[in-house]
Amino acid sequence: AQTVTQSQPEMSVQEAETVTLSCTYDTSESNYYLFWYKQPPSRQMILVIRQEAYKQQNATENRFSVNFQKAAKSFSLKISDSQLGDTAMYFCAFLNNAGNMLTFGGGTRLMVKP
Amino acid sequence: EPEVTQTPSHQVTQMGQEVILRCVPISNHLYFYWYRQILGQKVEFLVSFYNNEISEKSEIFDDQFSVERPDGSNFTLKIRSTKLEDSAMYFCASSRGQGLGSTEAFFGQGTRLTVV
Numbered sequence: 319a320q321t322v323t324q325s326q327p328e329m330s331v332q333e334a335e336t337v338t339l340s341c342t343y344d345t346s347e348s349n350y351y352l353f354w355y356k357q358p359p360s361r362q363m364i365l366v367i368r369q370e371a372y373k374q375q376n377a378t379e380n381r382f383s384v385n386f387q388k389a390a391k392s393f394s395l396k397i398s399d400s401q402l403g404d405t406a407m408y409f410c411a412f413l414n415n416a417g418n419m420l421t422f423g424g425g426t427r428l429m430v431k432p
Numbered sequence: 433e434p435e436v437t438q439t440p441s442h443q444v445t446q447m448g449q450e451v452i453l454r455c456v457p458i459s460n461h462l463y464f465y466w467y468r469q470i471l472g473q474k475v476e477f478l479v480s481f482y483n484n485e486i487s488e489k490s491e492i493f494d495d496q497f498s499v500e501r502p503d504g505s506n507f508t509l510k511i512r513s514t515k516l517e518d519s520a521m522y523f524c525a526s527s528r529g530q531g532l533g534s535t536e537a538f539f540g541q542g543t544r545l546t547v548v
Binding site for chain 1: 463465467469473474475476477480482487488490521523525527529535536537538539541542
């Protein structure tokens with residue numbers, strides 16, 4: 319079974335600054351997919367960024383980028399130029415190679431301060 | 433833009449009653465999922481469904497839970513005899529399947545289930 323750990327329950331950052339959210343996971347699979355989801359107060363789950371394990375290049379989506387370290391089983395999310403609208407819960411998630419089970423970490427509550 | 437829709441948005445039910453949560457996945461998607469999130473806790477996988485059968489399920493998904501795709505568009509989660517601890521937000525999700533770009537799970541807005 320897979321486990322996903324987010325060691326930072328809460329973080330805060332000043333508007334326009336950069337923040338990094340940590341995620342580690344444990345699996346015996348060699349290929350899989352990793353995601354960061356954002357959950358604003360509305361509780362909708364919104365995909366932020368995805369990474370395929372066999373790709374060495376780190377994924378980037380506008381202000382969001384990841385640092386994927388496969389050997390260390392680490393998948394951190396960097397948010398640059400933080401905006402007030404980035405305030406939300408952020409969940410790291412692992413999708414197995416079969417694509418039939420998405421396992422979430424415990425979440426990090428991010429507060430962006432003006 | 434296509435989206436996953438869930439009804440109702442909020443359901444209040446008496447303990448011991450049966451409840452059915454409904455979802456309409458995105459039309460060309462092949463994989464369907466149910467997750468739950470107890471308030472303040474992590475999102476937990478319940479079950480995945482593919483090709484009209486359960487593909488994977490967690491230990492949470494016991495005999496009181498069942499899923500069905502009755503008409504090719506709806507995807508339902510039934511809880512036969514609700515308990516207080518079933519109170520949670522239930523999320524439906526769907527994805528096109530495996531492979532680059534098709535593994536992303538799109539989530540519905542959730543159904544808040546309150547068992548009293």
